[in-house]
Every structure is written in C-alpha cells, then in structure tokens.
Amino acid sequence: MIRKLLRRVFRRGDSPTSSAPAVIPVARHGVRHQQVSIGARRTCETLQQAGYKAYVVGGAVRDLIAGIEPKDYDIATNATPDQVRGLFRRARIIGRRFQIVHVMQGGETLEVSTFRAAHDADTVKDAHGRVLRDNVFGSIAEDAARRDFTVNALYYDPATETVIDYHHGVADLQQKTLRMIGEPRLRYREDPVRMLRAVRLSAKLRLTLDPAVRAPIREMADLMENVPAARLFDEMLKLLFSGHAVECVKRLRDDGLHHGLLPLLDVILEQPLGEKFVMLALTHTDARVNAGKSLSPGYLFATLLWHEVLAAWESRKAQGAVSIPALYDAMDEVLAVQGEKLAITRRIVGDIKDIWALQPRFDKRAGKSPYRLIELPRFRAGYDFLALRAESGEIPMEIADWWHEFQNADPAERDAMLIADAGPKKKRRRSKSRMPNGEPAAADPEENATAGGGE
Secondary structure, eight states: OHHHHHHHHHHHEEEEEEEEOOOEEEEOOOOOGGGHHHHHHHHHHHHHHTTTOEETTHHHHHHHHHOOOSSOOEEEEESSSSHHHHHHHSSSEEOSOOOEEEEEEETTTEEEOOOOOOOOOTOBOOTTTOOOOOOOOOHHHHHHHSBBGGGOOOOEETTTTTEEEEEEEEHHHTEEEEEEESSSSHHHHHHTTTHHHHHHHHHHTTEEOOHHHHHHHHHHHGGGGGOOOOHHHHHHHHHHHHOOOOHHHEEEEEEOTTTTTTTHHHTGGHHHHHHHHHHHHHHHHHHHHHHTTOOOHHHHHHHHHHHHHHHHHHHHHHTOOOHHHHHHHHHHHHHHHHHHHHHOOHHHHHHHHHHHHGGGGGGGSSSSSHHHHHHHTTHHHHHHHHHHHHTTSSHHHHHHHHHHHHHSSOOHHHHHHHHHHHHHHOOOOOOBBBOOOOOOOOOOOOHHHHHHHHH
C-alpha cells in the first residue's frame, strides 16, 4: 500500500490528468440545479456539508446537457464507502470488484462512488487485460481519466451550477463526437463492454464515433466472449430498451459486433422474413420506450429468438416428430444455446416459453378452445406476438384479424364467429363392427337408412 501511495504521489507531477480542468459556467452548459433530482441534490449537499467533495457525474450530466431527462443519477465523491454510509440513514455498500454505496432518498436510489485511482502495474487483470478488481481510491482527476468516453467524464456541482470538465466532454457533446479517454485498444481490453456502450451512446445521442474509437471494434469483437454472461445480458437490455434499438442493431451489424451475441444478429438479419420480423419488434419497442409505456424483456427476447425456434421446430417436424413436443424441444434447444452467451433469468425464460407455447393454440378457432385461450394470463402477450407474425408476413393476416375481433366481441358475436369458423358439422361415420372371426357384422337397416339420408 505504501508503494502504491508513493507511486501515485510522484506520478501526479507529470501525469496528463494533473492539468487543470475547465470549469464551465451554467451560461455555457445550460443546466440549472432545479433540473437535477431532489435526491441527487440532497446527497451532494449532505456530503459537502460534512466536508467532502461531491458531484453529480457521468450519464446524468451528459443527458442533462443534451436535453434528455436522466433515468437515474450517480454521485462521485472523495469520501470512502464507509464514510458515505455513515452519513445516511438508508445506505448500504454493494459490489466486490467496484464498491459503491446505494443511498436511498425518498423513492430514489443514488449510486455513490468514491474517486478511483488510475490503473497501474498492480491492478488485477485477467489474461485478456480485463480489470478484475478495482477498489483503489484516488483524486477527481484520476477518476475522470478512468472513465470511458469524454462525454461521461463530466462532474456537475448543484451548489455552484458549474461543470468540471477534464477531457473536453462538453465540447465533444456539442460537436456530436464520441471520443475515448486514453488509447481505445487498451480501454477495450480493460472492459470489452465499452464496445457495446460506444454503439449504444452514439445511437442514443446521435453522435459520430471518432475514427480511433471505431477502428478497433471489428478486430477486437471476440473479446466479448470473455465478458460474464450476466453482465452481457444487462448491457443488452440497456441497448434494446434504449429507445433507439433499431439504430443500435444497425450500428452493431456495421461494426461487426453482432456475431455471437444473439442469433437474430448472426442469422436472422440475413433472412428477409426474419429481418422484417425483428425490425418490426424493435420498432414497436422503441415506440413504447419513447411513449413511456411498460416493457417486457420476456416478450422482446421471444421475438428476437423466434425464428431460431421456428427453424428448429420445422426441422423436427420434417423428421416426423409430433408437432407440439417438437416445439417444446426446439424451445429448449434454442434457450440452452443462448444461455451460454446471455444469462437470461429464469423468470424471463418462463415468460418467453409461455409466449411461444401459445402460438399453435391460435390455430384453433372452434369449440371451447378460443374461450379458454382468451382467459389465460399471457393471452395479450401471445396475441401481440401473433399480430407481429402476421404483420411480418409469416402467417396470414386473417388469423390475427379474427382474434382481434373475437376478443373484442360480445358473447353472441363470439358464438356466431365460432359457428362460421367451424363450418357445418359433418356426421361422424361409425366404423363397421366386426364379428370375433374378423368378418363384418350384418348391417343394421335403421342405421343404413339414417346414413343414406332417407327412407
């Protein structure tokens, strides 16, 4: 520890991060303290009154300057996690690799992190260069240098309404450019998820990737294989629920990051019907996000993986398998393969299977089956999925239209639809009974008269 401390002290004199930051007034960045959430302001105020430095940091500052309402707020401080926890009644320390404090303020949960020191020779990394342990504390300048992109290395002080900017992030944001802090190849090795984040941020903020940021992505995409499945799943959810999923997917494909992440990006986008289906699903997802409506990860992943299931299902049926068992086998196969890349939770897997399993039941539009189907909890999700299949051209639109009309009809109209759908009932021909010796039994005259339709 003493060696690390001495190294940092002597390093600061000639470090490029030791240069004075730009202190940008509100007249230039335009963010008033009233725009910051009450919880974030109170957290900064409590830390500052205790003698610590505290700033709103990262994505929240970036979004506020870009005119976007932040979804959450992070706070950066020179107080240690234990010191932060001691100042707040509702606070807890979480994390191993990167310890942070969750501070609860009313209905808000603020992530409070201590300024991190720059990486050095003692930083614990894996064989590919990914950082494994990261709890060495440092200065605000070192913390800024540690952040991935210049637009994320911004520190906002609600008390003075100033932005502290070490890496010209405000200028990059205003010039619509996404630049990396440090050497991009090294930063991607430290955390390969930054490649996904670059694509997501550029799509969300309509930024152009700096050539130095974009160039290594295609050649280093295989580093994504070293990312833990749970973390990759979280990052994919952020990307797909960003409100810019369609643009993100296009950019992922352009930058070569689609291979190995999701079958839809490997295979489906190379098939006209599959691409139309997926893009329609993502377009609907973007519309719901931007309208502030609720979203279902299960439904979205069901759409993304459906054509993989469809192909496996058809293959099994072609080999003579019974339809419904073949569907369940195909579902298990696809989800097992996908689970190697993305740690999809058990609850979401259950939602996905429910939606897929309902699809064959929409083919039954006679008898009591439709009544039983519309009473199921997953009916609405299953119907929306059916409508998407029809809209993409996978199945006739007439099927989706029928179910739309049926679920909105009154009981009498539903009965009429079932009769019309089922058609005239045919009398079932009774099989001829046979004698014990195998010979046909004598015909019953009354039965023959009835079957013949007359006397």
